[in-house]
Amino acid sequence: MLHCSNERPWAPRGCVTDVSAAPAPDLTPSRPVYDGSLGELYGIYLRHLALMVLTLGWSRFWGRTRLRRYLWSHLSILGDRFEYRGRGRELLFGFLFVLVLLALWFGLIWALWYFRLREHPVPGLSVTNMFSVSLALLGLPLAFVGQYAGLRYKLTRTRWRGIRAGLDGSAWGYGMRATFLTFINAMTGQLMLPLVSVGLARPRIANARVGTLHFDFAGRAGDIYGRYIGYYFLNILMWVVAIAVVAVAIGGTFSDLDTKSEEFTKLFSEPSLRTLVLAAAIGFAAYLLFGLLILPVRCWWQAYLFRYLVSRTRAGNVLFASAISTWQMWGFLVLNYLIVVLTLGLGWPLVMHRTLRLVAQELWIYGAPNGASIQQPADHGPGYGEGLLDMFDVTGF
Amino acid sequence: MAVLPTNANPAPSPIQVPMRTRYYDGVTAEALDVRVRASTIDLTISRADNSTVVARWPVTDLIVLGDTEHEAVPAVAPRGSDARLVIEDPEQRRQLAQTVPALERLARPRPSAGGRIALFGSALVIVIGLFWGGVEYGSEAVAPLVPHVLQAKLGEAVRDELVDGKEMCLGNAGLVAINRLANDLGKAAGHPHKITVNVVKGGPVNAFTLPGDILVFYSDLITQAKDSSQVAGVLAHEIGHAVHYHPIKGLTRQFGVDVLLHSLTGGFSDIGTLTSGGGLLLALRNGRAFEREADATGVELLEKLGVRADGVASFFEQLMGKETSDAAKMLGMWSSHPPTAERILATKRPSTGRPAFTEAEWAALRSVCGETLRDPSSTRTPKDPPTTVRPRPR
Numbered sequence: 044m045l046h047c048s049n050e051r052p053w054a055p056r057g058c059v060t061d062v063s064a065a066p067a068p069d070l071t072p073s074r075p076v077y078d079g080s081l082g083e084l085y086g087i088y089l090r091h092l093a094l095m096v097l098t099l100g101w102s103r104f105w106g107r108t109r110l111r112r113y114l115w116s117h118l119s120i121l122g123d124r125f126e127y128r129g130r131g132r133e134l135l136f137g138f139l140f141v142l143v144l145l146a147l148w149f150g151l152i153w154a155l156w157y158f159r160l161r162e163h164p165v166p167g168l169s170v171t172n173m174f175s176v177s178l179a180l181l182g183l184p185l186a187f188v189g190q191y192a193g194l195r196y197k198l199t200r201t202r203w204r205g206i207r208a209g210l211d212g213s214a215w216g217y218g219m220r221a222t223f224l225t226f227i228n229a230m231t232g233q234l235m236l237p238l239v240s241v242g243l244a245r246p247r248i249a250n251a252r253v254g255t256l257h258f259d260f261a262g263r264a265g266d267i268y269g270r271y272i273g274y275y276f277l278n279i280l281m282w283v284v285a286i287a288v289v290a291v292a293i294g295g296t297f298s299d300l301d302t303k304s305e306e307f308t309k310l311f312s313e314p315s316l317r318t319l320v321l322a323a324a325i326g327f328a329a330y331l332l333f334g335l336l337i338l339p340v341r342c343w344w345q346a347y348l349f350r351y352l353v354s355r356t357r358a359g360n361v362l363f364a365s366a367i368s369t370w371q372m373w374g375f376l377v378l379n380y381l382i383v384v385l386t387l388g389l390g391w392p393l394v395m396h397r398t399l400r401l402v403a404q405e406l407w408i409y410g411a412p413n414g415a416s417i418q419q420p421a422d423h424g425p426g427y428g429e430g431l432l433d434m435f436d437v438t439g440f
Numbered sequence: 441m442a443v444l445p446t447n448a449n450p451a452p453s454p455i456q457v458p459m460r461t462r463y464y465d466g467v468t469a470e471a472l473d474v475r476v477r478a479s480t481i482d483l484t485i486s487r488a489d490n491s492t493v494v495a496r497w498p499v500t501d502l503i504v505l506g507d508t509e510h511e512a513v514p515a516v517a518p519r520g521s522d523a524r525l526v527i528e529d530p531e532q533r534r535q536l537a538q539t540v541p542a543l544e545r546l547a548r549p550r551p552s553a554g555g556r557i558a559l560f561g562s563a564l565v566i567v568i569g570l571f572w573g574g575v576e577y578g579s580e581a582v583a584p585l586v587p588h589v590l591q592a593k594l595g596e597a598v599r600d601e602l603v604d605g606k607e608m609c610l611g612n613a614g615l616v617a618i619n620r621l622a623n624d625l626g627k628a629a630g631h632p633h634k635i636t637v638n639v640v641k642g643g644p645v646n647a648f649t650l651p652g653d654i655l656v657f658y659s660d661l662i663t664q665a666k667d668s669s670q671v672a673g674v675l676a677h678e679i680g681h682a683v684h685y686h687p688i689k690g691l692t693r694q695f696g697v698d699v700l701l702h703s704l705t706g707g708f709s710d711i712g713t714l715t716s717g718g719g720l721l722l723a724l725r726n727g728r729a730f731e732r733e734a735d736a737t738g739v740e741l742l743e744k745l746g747v748r749a750d751g752v753a754s755f756f757e758q759l760m761g762k763e764t765s766d767a768a769k770m771l772g773m774w775s776s777h778p779p780t781a782e783r784i785l786a787t788k789r790p791s792t793g794r795p796a797f798t799e800a801e802w803a804a805l806r807s808v809c810g811e812t813l814r815d816p817s818s819t820r821t822p823k824d825p826p827t828t829v830r831p832r833p834r
């Protein structure tokens with residue numbers, strides 16, 4: 044029997060003969076289990092915070108490690124818990140390593156300034172200026188490199204059934220690719236976003252492995268472009284609506300005030316308490332409007348993208364799927380953000396707890412790997428980690 | 441692609457990992473359900489289904505990975521090996537630890553969450569309190585020791601930033617007059633450094649003190665003062681800031697707060713920007729205590745010189761009594777110098793004593809920006825040489 048279908052991403056492209064004679068693969072569904080408790084997590088976190096203040100932040104490497112040990116160990120797949128075996132001092136070394144690199148870089152810039160520019164100074168170009176400008180330019184690529192290297196560090200410190208996970212591929216290659224894609228996307232008014240999303244998900248998924256079991260990724264930007272174009276214009280429409288509403292509101296407010304134009308300029312050149320209150324109220328209303336109109340649309344897209352990426356991921360004969368909804372994505376992206384910011388970071392364990400529960404609820408795993416065929420990898424991964432992440436990327440933990 | 445059981449979330453209410461004992465050999469990802477028999481010599485691990493022995497670990501080699509505070513189930517492993525034994529049942533772990541003392545950590549009870557939160561929560565509060573006390577005390581002790589050259593350099597940099605694009609008033613006699621009184625007040629307080637007063641043209645009605653004994657007055661403050669004693673009162677208040685090293689103390693504290701917030705929130709950029717607002721708030725609160733101290737010292741110094749000391753209170757009264765249309769101009773003064781009834785009460789003095797400035801000095805100060813400020817409606821005639829200049833470009 045001949046099968047021509049695009050609906051099965053894991054079949055070879057084009058038409059293949061259906062091997063219906065072979066036994067049906069085991070596709071027993073299961074979900075990860077998270078059995079951590081928020082109270083215990085807070086106990087660890089508060090201890091971490093007290094040490095952070097006492098050591099002016101230098102204990103963060105060990106604190107982070109303890110938190111990960113707790114979270115990893117309370118998450119299990121197919122009845123087997125994860126294990127985190129990273130060490131605080133590995134993170135410290137990673138940090139110091141990048142610190143040394145930055146010092147060398149500053150030395151290089153200083154030498155350049157000392158020998159070339161000191162005699163003929165360019166106005167507005169001091170040593171510190173050159174240093175911070177060069178870091179600002181390098182910051183984005185380095186953050187991407189750091190993200191990939193950080194993922195590699197975390198995976199190589201993660202064990203499942205005693206087997207180390209890992210991530211192949213070059214962090215610098217990923218950094219260059221990510222910078223290029225981000226740049227192109229910005230140049231084309233975000234129209235390349237599916238290409239960026241899929242293009243950056245591929246190396247992160249397809250290079251990941253558990254022992255010798257590699258993940259595969261079969262996503263193509265073309266699959267999601269239709270939905271994206273819809274989202275793109277819906278998003279623009281929402282912006283137009285939001286801006287129109289704000290414009291009408293502002294127009295109404297100022298016609299109420301019956302302000303002449305010179306008084307109007309005075310209102311802003313010499314702000315009174317009333318102006319400030321008014322501005323704050325307008326700002327808040329605009330923020331609320333933005334939250335109501337634009338964020339749900341973005342969450343709808345993000346949920347769709349996540350479901351797509353998960354469904355195109357495979358590990359051997361194990362398939363994945365997610366039914367995460369727009370509302371759940373809103374809880375993940377917006378509510379979690381608000382929790383962290385409004386509690387000045389004290390809500391962080393709650394956010395982590397919520398995230399792992401979401402993973403346990405919405406990630407479906409079909410089938411089980413043949414454990415005996417997965418070997419312990421020979422390499423142990425890098426000896427230190429996350430220095431760049433610590434320096435340039437502040438979203439991680 | 442597998443069919444997703446969309447609506448069917450068959451969540452069995454207590455989600456749990458089954459209470460089994462698992463063995464991983466560290467070579468492959470094969471997971472075996474096993475039974476463990478412990479003796480004082482070794483650990484015998486055999487398959488649960490057919491009793492085949494899969495491993496025999498000498499007791500002297502055994503270690504526990506992690507602890508019960510962090511790991512849900514600390515794994516048992518031979519030292520340096522990738523193999524693992526994971527016993528989900530706490531009772532079974534306890535029995536094993538009894539037989540094998542080296543595995544004592546396996547049986548430690550999980551610390552209670554409530555107890556830990558109470559313990560480390562109060563530890564956190566105490567540590568923050570200690571840190572805060574250290575900053576408070578440290579800034580008090582260290583501020584006067586910061587080399588004056590350094591303070592002045594910092595102050596000049598801030599001043600140049602603040603007055604950038606504004607006109608400086610350079611009426612010589614007026615500047616001499618206000619600097620004379622400023623240094624008289626400084627000497628009366630036993631302040632060892634020279635004080636420099638700059639006058640900037642325009643508003644808001646405000647004056648401030650920078651590190652390195654640099655004072656900046658806005659000319660609107662001089663224009664809108666009812667009499668010379670009000671200007672003298674504000675000047676004395678600012679001298680109070682200077683002799684107590686408030687600017688450098690304030691900076692030190694702000695730095696301390698920044699470090700504290702950074703260590704508390706380290707890792708979240710958005711919180712970082714948010715807390716910079718919080719830090720400002722704390723610095724302002726801090727400012728209130730400074731204001732009271734400067735008020736008291738200012739009045740004290742004026743009285744010491746035998747000068748009319750009612751200017752501070754009367755100036756605040758005037759600010760408070762202003763109509764709301766002038767709210768804009770007062771805003772600058774309000775933010776760091778809230779004219780509260782309490783402060784007026786504390787600085788209230790009789791209008792006795794000699795005037796702070798001579799008639800000639802006061803006249804010169806009123807025209808420090810090059811205009812006869814007694815009559816605001818008069819405009820400069822072309823004959824008058826302009827005495828205001830822009831600050832020299834940096």
Ligand SMILES: [Zn+2]
Binds near residue numbers: 677
């Ligand atoms: Zn003051």
